[in-house]
Amino acid sequence: MKSPLALESTILFVDDETDLLEILTFQIKPFVNEIVTASSANAALKLLEKKEVDLIVTDFKIPEMTGVELITAMRGIQPQIPILMLTGFKEETAILKALNQDLFDIVEKPVRPEVLMLRIQHALLQGYLLEVLNIHFQEKMSGEEKLKYEKMDLHNQRKALYRYAGMMPRV
Numbered sequence: 001m002k003s004p005l006a007l008e009s010t011i012l013f014v015d016d017e018t019d020l021l022e023i024l025t026f027q028i029k030p031f032v033n034e035i036v037t038a039s040s041a042n043a044a045l046k047l048l049e050k051k052e053v054d055l056i057v058t059d060f061k062i063p064e065m066t067g068v069e070l071i072t073a074m075r076g077i078q079p080q081i082p083i084l085m086l087t088g089f090k091e092e093t094a095i096l097k098a099l100n101q102d103l104f105d106i107v108e109k110p111v112r113p114e115v116l117m118l119r120i121q122h123a124l125l126q127g128y129l130l131e132v133l134n135i136h137f138q139e140k141m142s143g144e145e146k147l148k149y150e151k152m153d154l155h156n157q158r159k160a161l162y163r164y165a166g167m168m169p170r171v
Helices: 018-031 041-050 067-077 092-099 113-139 143-151 154-165
Strands: 010-014 034-038 055-059 083-087 105-108
Touching: 010 018, 010 041, 018 034, 018 113, 034 041, 041 055, 041 067, 055 067, 055 113, 067 083, 083 113, 105 113, 113 143, 113 154
Parallel strands: 010 034, 010 055, 055 083, 083 105
Antiparallel strands: none
């Protein structure tokens, strides 16, 4: 089981602005174990196929696909990973669609490093708690319930977990 501590975590930053990737890496690197970066959607997906990460921080506008398409593709590779989305845009329809993809949070750019680090810590902690809760929840299930749960998509699995724990999702 992964640790919820940023110091022991690997974070994937995805943004087509390479200058921003360098700045984020410089600002956040002292607080995490490892940062990997990708400047395109396809590069990010290839990276995820090879490397397990604890958190994804991605820009909403990225070449090759929309933010929603990228999230969907990422969920196909590493379904349980918390995702923070950065955006400089206020396209309400697109952002609402992204929220339905089970994002941890949306962060408006520009963002101060201390605010981003706080959101990163919260996302890592939520991911860890959901993993622990998922294990506990499945231990309590009968065989038939387990099969039904495993057939659910990630969004509905999380809803079931929140109901089980009596929690409400943050986003």
